[in-house]
Amino acid sequence: MTGKVYLVGSGPGDPELLTVKARRLLEEADVVLHDKLPGPEIIELVPEARREDVGKRAGGEWTPQEYTNRRLVELANEGKTVVRLKGGDPFVFGRGGEEMEHLAANEIPFEYVPGITAGIAGPGAAGIPVTHRDHNSSVSFVTGHEDPEKDESAVDWGALAATGGTLVVYMGVGKLPEYTRALRDAGMDPDTPVALIERATWPDQRVAVGTLDTIVAVRDEMEIAPPAITVIGEVAATRERVVEFMEGR
Structure with missing residues (x-):
């Protein structure tokens, strides 16, 4: 049977x-x-x-x-x-x-x-809502680690930069320099807030914050490693205004 x-x-x-x-x-x-x-x-x-x-x-x-x-x-x-x-x-x-x-x-x-996807729960656990009516009207979920056998990337970073919404990147710690550069080259403001949430909701969760221009250096300084979620957009700045009062984090 x-x-x-x-x-x-x-x-x-x-x-x-x-x-x-x-x-x-x-x-x-x-x-x-x-x-x-x-x-x-x-x-x-x-x-x-x-x-x-x-x-x-x-x-x-x-x-x-x-x-x-x-x-x-x-x-x-x-x-x-x-x-x-x-x-x-x-x-x-x-x-x-x-x-x-x-x-x-x-x-x-x-x-x-179904389970709660890390692209929503990870930022939330860090005090970052992936949607916020004052900051964005869309959210895009993207993989930062595509099939290595592909001839070329299926992710159009230029189009994503033009949305004006939140970008949530899964498995994107290693390729962070490449896609932050691609977003800047596509016209995204270098001062756009960015957060990396490592091991979200685990006891050893860590959060690194910076901008599109500085986040790679912050990643290297803090030695952020997978698994981690990247959040790019104005919502990433929400954390600094709420984290003091966010219990358990």
């Missing part, structure tokens, strides 16, 4: 931000395949004997996506209930769409369980 796969978002990392359904599935699953982005406290909710690390880190150890796809099908065909646990939301730069299609192609039943 074929089992079932749950594509589960763990949210930004704080275990108290797991959905009720996600926590229940972690307790009930036969096997949990997790990446590196769920907070360590969330991963430790699952006994080691029931979990498999299929994560990836920029410049470090990694598990090929093909292996993860194959493993999901293998486990389901063994009749197991499988949780594929991802940071944030499975369908926001989490490759959940690819896994969903692979499961369907192999006739494996699956279910999507």
